[in-house]
Amino acid sequence: MDSVESSDQRRATVSQREQWMVQDQVFQIYDIFANIPHKTRTLMLELQRDNHIEYLTRGLKQLSSSFVVLDANRPWLCYWILHSIALLGESIDYELENNVIDFLKHCQDPNGGYGGGPGQMPHLATTYAAVNSLITLGGRRALSSINRGKLYAFLRGMKDPSGAFRMHDAGEIDVRACYTAISVASILNILDDELIKGVGNYILSCQTYEGGIAGEPGSEAHGGYTFCGLAAMILINEANRLDLAGLLDWVVFRQGVECGFQGRTNKLVDGCYSFWQGGVFALLKGLHSVDGEHVALSDAEEGDSATDGTSEGEDGNSLETDETCHIKQGVGDGEMAPLFHSVALQQYIILCSQEQEGGFRDKPGKARDYYHTCYCLSGLSVCQYSQSKDEHSPPLPRAVLGPYSNLLEPVHPLYNVVLKQYQEAHEFFSSQSTS
Amino acid sequence: MDSDDDLRPEEMLPLSQRPEWSDVVPIPQDDGPNPVVPIAYKPEFEETMNYFRAIYLSDERSPRALQLTHLVILLNPGNYTVWHFRRLVLEALNADLDEELDYVARIAKKNTKNYQIWHHRRWVAEKLGTNAMAKELQFTRKILSLDAKNYHAWSHRQWVLQALGGWEDELDYCGQLLQDDVFNNSAWNQRYFVITRSPLLGGLKSMRESEVKYTVEAILANPENESPWRYLRGLYKGDSQSWINDLQVSSVCLKVLNSKTNYIFALSVLLDLLCDGFQANQEFIDAVTALRTSNADPLDTDLAKAVCSVLEHVDPIRVNYWTYRKSNLPVSA
Numbered sequence: 220m221d222s223v224e225s226s227d228q229r230r231a232t233v234s235q236r237e238q239w240m241v242q243d244q245v246f247q248i249y250d251i252f253a254n255i256p257h258k259t260r261t262l263m264l265e266l267q268r269d270n271h272i273e274y275l276t277r278g279l280k281q282l283s284s285s286f287v288v289l290d291a292n293r294p295w296l297c298y299w300i301l302h303s304i305a306l307l308g309e310s311i312d313y314e315l316e317n318n319v320i321d322f323l324k325h326c327q328d329p330n331g332g333y334g335g336g337p338g339q340m341p342h343l344a345t346t347y348a349a350v351n352s353l354i355t356l357g358g359r360r361a362l363s364s365i366n367r368g369k370l371y372a373f374l375r376g377m378k379d380p381s382g383a384f385r386m387h388d389a390g391e392i393d394v395r396a397c398y399t400a401i402s403v404a405s406i407l408n409i410l411d412d413e414l415i416k417g418v419g420n421y422i423l424s425c426q427t428y429e430g431g432i433a434g435e436p437g438s439e440a441h442g443g444y445t446f447c448g449l450a451a452m453i454l455i456n457e458a459n460r461l462d463l464a465g466l467l468d469w470v471v472f473r474q475g476v477e478c479g480f481q482g483r484t485n486k487l488v489d490g491c492y493s494f495w496q497g498g499v500f501a502l503l504k505g506l507h508s509v510d511g512e513h514v515a516l517s518d519a520e521e522g523d524s525a526t527d528g529t530s531e532g533e534d535g536n537s538l539e540t541d542e543t544c545h546i547k548q549g550v551g552d553g554e555m556a557p558l559f560h561s562v563a564l565q566q567y568i569i570l571c572s573q574e575q576e577g578g579f580r581d582k583p584g585k586a587r588d589y590y591h592t593c594y595c596l597s598g599l600s601v602c603q604y605s606q607s608k609d610e611h612s613p614p615l616p617r618a619v620l621g622p623y624s625n626l627l628e629p630v631h632p633l634y635n636v637v638l639k640q641y642q643e644a645h646e647f648f649s650s651q652s653t654s
Numbered sequence: 655m656d657s658d659d660d661l662r663p664e665e666m667l668p669l670s671q672r673p674e675w676s677d678v679v680p681i682p683q684d685d686g687p688n689p690v691v692p693i694a695y696k697p698e699f700e701e702t703m704n705y706f707r708a709i710y711l712s713d714e715r716s717p718r719a720l721q722l723t724h725l726v727i728l729l730n731p732g733n734y735t736v737w738h739f740r741r742l743v744l745e746a747l748n749a750d751l752d753e754e755l756d757y758v759a760r761i762a763k764k765n766t767k768n769y770q771i772w773h774h775r776r777w778v779a780e781k782l783g784t785n786a787m788a789k790e791l792q793f794t795r796k797i798l799s800l801d802a803k804n805y806h807a808w809s810h811r812q813w814v815l816q817a818l819g820g821w822e823d824e825l826d827y828c829g830q831l832l833q834d835d836v837f838n839n840s841a842w843n844q845r846y847f848v849i850t851r852s853p854l855l856g857g858l859k860s861m862r863e864s865e866v867k868y869t870v871e872a873i874l875a876n877p878e879n880e881s882p883w884r885y886l887r888g889l890y891k892g893d894s895q896s897w898i899n900d901l902q903v904s905s906v907c908l909k910v911l912n913s914k915t916n917y918i919f920a921l922s923v924l925l926d927l928l929c930d931g932f933q934a935n936q937e938f939i940d941a942v943t944a945l946r947t948s949n950a951d952p953l954d955t956d957l958a959k960a961v962c963s964v965l966e967h968v969d970p971i972r973v974n975y976w977t978y979r980k981s982n983l984p985v986s987a
Contacts, residue, residue: 291730291733291735337685337686560970
């Protein structure tokens with residue numbers, strides 16, 4: 220068998236070189252940040268709300284020809300943009316809202332489900348995106364435009380004998396498909412035993428020796444699939460079948476020296492995992508709630524005796540002030556502070572992922588896009604509310620990095636829609652019969 | 655998409671001017687009167703899609719339909735509807751599937767992270783059966799030589815091994831990749847896949863001894879590398895007695911702790927060992943005591959607590975996690 224030599228004895232590996240390059244770039248930004256006057260620092264931490272809204276609204280109205288590669292993902296574009304706008308606490312005007320509803324009707328298949336664009340085959344991922352878009356808009360017209368009966372038939376059609384789901388007719392089977400199917404069925408109140416049957420076994424078989432969840436059995440633990448797998452397991456009330464301690468230990472190590480999350484062990488940081496990995500903590504927090512209702516958000520207690528102070532990080536590049544580094548000792552079940560470093564993650568999102576001209580990106584040096592804008596903002600919201608006692612009390616100022624005006628709307632982490640939009644949809648669909 | 659020019663027919667007359675398409679009435683996209691997220695399609699894209707819609711709706715499974723799917727795929731390889739239809743056409747025409755594999759390879763050159771391409775390739779390889787095995791292993795090897803962590807390529811390769819076989823060289827292949835880059839977690843994951851699933855090896859238990867030796871070497875060479883630490887835990891999955899009793903596990907922790915550098919994973923594994931019932935001797939207590947950052951803190955009498963306290967200081971980004979672990983230790987630990 221080949222012996223593994225020390226990296227000191229040979230040149231650095233590809234993984235190391237790439238990691239160091241990214242790390243250097245990020246530390247440069249934090250260095251600049253640490254050495255500028257306080258006033259400028261506050262400016263740097265500000266969420267560029269107006270520019271984000273401008274960037275988002277523009278995309279809703281027109282996209283350049285380079286977007287043809289996303290021509291089979293147009294409901295996703297709707298969701299990424301609309302959810303981002305909703306997170307920022309804004310809404311679109313009545314006319315534009317009608318246009319969205321109308322357009323998504325054109326993507327809805329006569330036999331149920333939504334395709335990536337008008338006339339395309341229905342697909343589970345774009346169905347999830349379309350349904351979440353309409354829930355984000357809210358209102359009777361948007362919600363009643365979803366053909367629930369046909370959608371249920373579509374979901375049944377995508378169910379594989381193994382219990383897992385296929386993305387589309389004769390399409391690929393994976394954990395993403397399971398999550399999007401279960402999420403949509405749950406939020407529309409059409410989830411039943413037939414849809415649930417076997418899906419837990421499949422997801423369970425995707426949890427790897429590392430603790431995270433893979434796309435398929437045998438594959439590598441991955442942030443996106445871990446979110447999808449855990450959320451689906453919670454929605455079908457089978458989360459306790461997973462090795463949750465192992466999952467937690469894996470996800471907590473995905474936050475790195477850059478302060479953001481990576482998707483897999485020894486991979487590079489990426490702003491989108493702020494939600495996929497950060498959201499896992501929100502899901503785990505919800506699991507600790509005492510009332511047994513799986514949709515309940517946390518009842519974690521604010522660490523109000525925390526000593527607000529400045530603690531020095533490992534190196535000079537680290538955090539300016541570190542206010543989450545203290546949690547109340549001896550708290551009971553469901554009363555825990557966030558198990559990830561919320562302030563550090565906010566720092567990565569705002570200083571490294573945010574583009575001043577609007578939009579968010581994977582990492583410095585990459586271009587902004589709607590996907591990263593959606594998942595960076597979703598992750599930022601998760602951070603801001605990560606220590607809140609419940610969804611009704613707003614976070615304390617020290618839970619929000621930068622000016623308090625950075626505060627976003629809270630999300631329901633199982634579906635990743637803004638909480639009050641979820642509540643409206645929940646009420647609307649719970650009055651309707653199951654399929 | 656200029657980069658795909660090499661795949662385009664030399665003289666590209668618009669479809670509307672080609673006699674072989676004159677009988678087809680193109681169908682425009684029905685976006686509604688005021689579409690959102692509208693894409694400024696170039697005329698060529700729009701025309702090709704209009705012809706595709708016509709053929710798709712009339713369900714024409716012909717050679718020209720196959721050619722048309724190719725043109726659409728060039729314009730947007732993420733169009734799953736086109737790929738799906740292409741499979742229907744390939745079946746109807748009883749097409750040469752070896753050729754189709756080559757076709758996918760050409761398209762994949764520029765789109766290695768596209769779900770549709772890999773799903774299509776799996777479909778083709780499944781049809782070809784064991785005949786495709788060597789080609790598929792070679793194909794994934796090539797993709798992985800350019801990007802050793804390509805998630806789709808690894809999934810495909812695992813499917814090939816399970817469905818078509820070819821396990822003989824797989825452990826060596828993982829060894830090669832890890833020799834190139836021991837931080838490649840995908841290669842570690844593949845190694846775990848092989849030792850737990852290869853029908854040629856005796857399973858996890860019979861592989862454990864040699865794998866532990868290999869992993870311990872990797873850890874000692876780069877104790878800051880998380881991958882072999884997680885792999886080491888994996889080698890004892892479902893067998894916590896061996897995990898806490900195997901001296902190789904505790905001694906690698908001790909060695910790294912005593913080196914006093916890059917010891918976070920060693921502490922973390924030691925904590926897990928203690929939680930699982932490992933009885934630490936004085937050497938471990940001394941090693942952990944030596945890592946305390948401040949003499950001002952009273953030393954926890956309980957070793958697991960002391961480990962958590964050290965981690966709270968030396969691993970600040972996870973401070974809340976270590977505090978949580980400290981307050982949730984099993985009674986015996």
